[in-house]
Amino acid sequence: MGDVKLFWTWSSPYAQRIVWALKLKGVEYEIMYEDLTNKSSLLFKYNPIHKQVPVLVHNGTPICESLVILEYIDETWKTGAPLLPEDPLARAKARFWAKFNDEQVLPSLKHAYLSHGLEQEKAKGHALNNLDVVEKQLTGKKFFSGETIGFLDIVFGWIAIYLEILEETSGMEPLDKERFPFISAWKENFSDNTFFKEDRPDKEKLITMYKGVREYFRCTAAAK
Amino acid sequence: MGDVKLFWTWSSPYAQRIVWALKLKGVEYEIMYEDLTNKSSLLFKYNPIHKQVPVLVHNGTPICESLVILEYIDETWKTGAPLLPEDPLARAKARFWAKFNDEQVLPSLKHAYLSHGLEQEKAKGHALNNLDVVEKQLTGKKFFSGETIGFLDIVFGWIAIYLEILEETSGMEPLDKERFPFISAWKENFSDNTFFKEDRPDKEKLITMYKGVREYFRCTAAAK
Incomplete structure (x- = not known):
């Protein structure tokens, strides 16, 4: 599955989506907690355009925007049920x-x-x-x-x-x-x-x- | 390929995308011209949420939102080069x-x-x-x-x-x-x-x- 890190904060509905998807797929991940009032330099590095959570970092490469991340998860991990239908x-x-x-x-x-x-x-x-x-x-x-x-x-x-x-x-x-x-x-x-x-x-x-x-x-x- | 209709207007950059994609895939389609100052009842029927062009109607079923339509075209017609990469x-x-x-x-x-x-x-x-x-x-x-x-x-x-x-x-x-x-x-x-x-x-x-x-x-x- 590789190294999976999720830049996340507890109050974000967008970040929450990614936790649900990873759990449904059975993907192990590490939470990188972001304090939105004092964002980390890593968040700026991984999401220079929006500087927001969620960011999924898979084997060192960042993926941003929650809907984009959901499709990435669905296409990358075939464990668990597919998120999107086939048709x-x-x-x-x-x-x-x-x-x-x-x-x-x-x-x-x-x-x-x-x-x-x-x-x-x-x-x-x-x-x-x-x-x-x-x-x-x-x-x-x-x-x-x-x-x-x-x-x-x-x-x-x-x-x-x-x-x-x-x-x-x-x-x-x-x-x-x-x-x-x-x-x-x-x-x-x-x-x-x-x-x-x-x-x-x-x-x-x-x-x-x-x-x-x-x-x-x-x-x-x-x-x- | 079935029956493909594109609700379109000449001045819309979003509608233009769909023409380009269909041509790249070699899909035959019929243009349904929309006058945006006097939209047709069919446009309201096929895109009741946004009431906008473009709408692609494939075998009677409408698909709306240009980015969504582009992915639909890519997944439906495997003729021509893929639009999105595989990875x-x-x-x-x-x-x-x-x-x-x-x-x-x-x-x-x-x-x-x-x-x-x-x-x-x-x-x-x-x-x-x-x-x-x-x-x-x-x-x-x-x-x-x-x-x-x-x-x-x-x-x-x-x-x-x-x-x-x-x-x-x-x-x-x-x-x-x-x-x-x-x-x-x-x-x-x-x-x-x-x-x-x-x-x-x-x-x-x-x-x-x-x-x-x-x-x-x-x-x-x-x-x-």
Whole structure:
């Protein structure tokens, strides 16, 4: 398997994806913990463009961007179940929805969490509309591609951890189980796995951090 | 090869990519011309999320997002040379730089083209810094992956058409051949191909359109 190092931090939903994928593939790896307020010179060396986690370093060569890393893991280690399906059309669909998550769903929830008042109301509406689209993709299914966990479950996996953190720290209502029955059930199904439970970041610690970030953004906006 | 339709418009750099890829693979296709000021109901049906070109419809099933379509084409038609390399590490690098183009290089040039005065000066500096990164990737090479055209040449191919259009319509200086010798040479190498020449959009028509778009954005910004 070679030497596998993961530059990671405990609070990053993007870094968390890589831990899940490596565990599903049974790949042994070493965690290189990054303090995002004081990044290491190695992180700057391995990811000079974005200077962000996650970075997977395989036998000394860095791979950056979480979606790119997920495909690399899937193509490199054939242990465990494949993350992406084999059929080109199913692969294209998975890549399309992964992009939709990273460019639309996750940013819209982040905006709703960081905003206030009327702006937050509008942002919440937009975020919930995006979740409606996700709900439609999950309708009638246990996981995104059917009965087993795959690429899209890992990509959307942040929902199972961070959605309630965003809700609790910004006064958004909890996910409505009547409007989102399949996302609600999927959250349970996804969370009920050893790889997920083993590495779940501490809820109270996340709440403390996310409250702080929201407060910081409110003060920064007020100072402008 | 089945029935292949491409929802396309003459002025879109993203749609142009798909034409190049299909030609390189020798895939026969039918162009479904979209007037972006009056989109067809079929486009809304096939791309309900983004309502944009390009959409590739293969045997009645739509595939959206140009990078996703490129990978679909590469995985579906094994005619012609592969677009992506075989090695997982080389594939990861190609995907990383494609994302960098779509999220950084292209948007930064677009911003420089649409802005004015001091804001444009700042935006130009940012765009040129991004092109420095691209120059470094091309250094010592004819094409992005070496001697033959591949995935990244198609992704960055817009530079060979649109860079001079953006420059001419917004008063930016032409690409400095001393600062960007390899991008300059690559532009010539990429343009010197039948698939490129056959489908090159009319320069005067592009200039007319891009001047109009810049003027529209200036008026909209002034009215705010």
